[in-house]
Amino acid sequence: MDSLAGSTQSFYEDADNRRKRTRLIIALVLIALALAGTWYAFSSGKGAAADDAAAGGAASTPSVTVVVPGRQSVEAVISVNGTIAARREMPVGVAGEGGQVVRVLVEPGQWVGAGQTLAVIDRSVQAQQAEGLAASIRVAQADANLAQAELERAEALVSRGFISKADMDRKRATRDSAQARVRVAQAQYREAVARNGRLNIVAPAAGLVLTREVEPGQIVSGGSGVLFRMAKGGEMEMLAQMAEADLQRVSVGTRATVTPVGTALNIAGQIWQVSPVVNAETRQGMVRIALPYSAATRPGGFADARLVSGSAEAPLLPESAVQSSPEGNYVLVVGKDDRIARKLVKVGTVSDDGVSIASGLTGNERVVALAGAFLNVGDKVKPVLQKAPQ
Structure with a gap:
């Protein structure tokens, strides 16, 4: 009986031990599965975050329009301003002994012939x-x-x-x-x-009457001064002061286009005289541009002129590509790493075709043509090439 009881007790103890081992194995397996699931979820989340970050970075890179200007033949234009004057002004006064003016026969703005009577003196x-x-x-x-x-x-x-x-x-x-x-x-x-x-006051040559300083009843003599001013032949000119360096670039015969202030006229003329001296204080000299008669060219008026002093090879950019700062004019260029850099430039001729660059660019750079004001040096961009102005 005792041996039977001992065998029975030993049997139950072995069964209990097997159950404990089974539960321990199951618990270990579940823990392993939980750890594997946690690692997988963490790894997947990290990869997705990296992908999202990469996608977000690509989406935030702006596209900018760039132009490679090259070098083109552009006219060398010098812009100047000055005043309009009669090319050959003729002051007319009393040539004889004078007397009392009976009649004045002309008004400013009238054309007269050589020898035509301007005013009649009592005789x-x-x-x-x-x-x-x-x-x-x-x-x-x-x-x-x-x-x-x-x-x-x-x-x-x-x-x-x-x-x-x-x-x-x-x-x-x-x-x-x-x-x-x-x-x-x-x-x-x-x-x-x-x-x-x-006695009568007459025109010394054919031309345009500019001013009149005499009235009927006035007593005139040789000391009365200028009574009429005339432009010989109606010919006009523009007097413009130019820097010493610019004087070297022009000569007699240089073409010019003159625009009187307040008008949209483009009057063709040419330089007929270049000052042989330069003012020692201002370092400027005078050029005189011959103009045909026009009602818009009034002596004493102000005008702008563009002098075509030849042509040169230079990069040509749209006006939107050139910006200004206290240091001077500059452009933004896109480097090989697609990042923004700034280059100082010297502007040459500005025309309807664009802005020529006198110095600062070789013409092979990728220059930002639009939206340069919204970019900073070092920004990464996606360049979109556009044709240079022709």
Whole structure:
């Protein structure tokens, strides 16, 4: 009985131990599965986060329009400004003895011919003097005719011995003296006529009347100064001050396009004179641009001019690509790593085709054409190439 009881107890103890081991194995397996699931979930989440971060970074890189300008032939244009003036201004004053102005026949803006009367001076006294001199010519001529007749009669009597040779000499001298008085009277008359002809104020040459400084009733003389100003032939010019360096780039015959202030006109002209000296203080010299007559070119007015001084090879960019800062003009370029960099440039000619770059670029750079103001140096971008201006 005792052995049977012991065997039974041993059997139950073995069964209990097996159950404990089974539960322990199951618990260990579940723990292993939980750890494996946790590791997998962590690894998957980390990969997805990395993918999301990469996708987000790609989406935040902006696309910018860039242009590779190359080098093109552009006209070298110098912009200047200055004043309009008559190319050959003619001041007109009193040429004769003057007097009271009776009539003024022209107004500013009128065209006149050479010798045309501009103002009439009263000549009532001078006319009477001229008539008196004309009468003295007739008196002197009568005396000369009488002396000539007496001389002829005396010559007829010489051969008969009625007139001495001395009397003949006296009569001949009387005749010569009378004829001389005729010539003196004629000269005095012509002088009076010439003086009277200079009383009126006349145009010295054909041209355009610019100003009028005389009115009817005014007393004028040689000291009255300028009464009219005229532009000979109506020709105008623009007077422009240029820097010493720019003077070296232009010459007589250089083409120019002049735009008077307040107008949209483009008046073609050309330089006809370049100053041979430079102002020691301002380091500038004068150029004179000949212009044809136009109602918009008023002497004293202001105008802008573009001088075409030749052509050169230079990069040409759209105006939107060039920006300004306290340091000067600059452009943004995209480097090989697609990051933004800044380059200072010197601007040359600005035209409807674009902005030429005098220095600072070779022409092979990728220059940001648009939206440069929203970019910073070092920003990474996605460049989109556009054609350079032609």
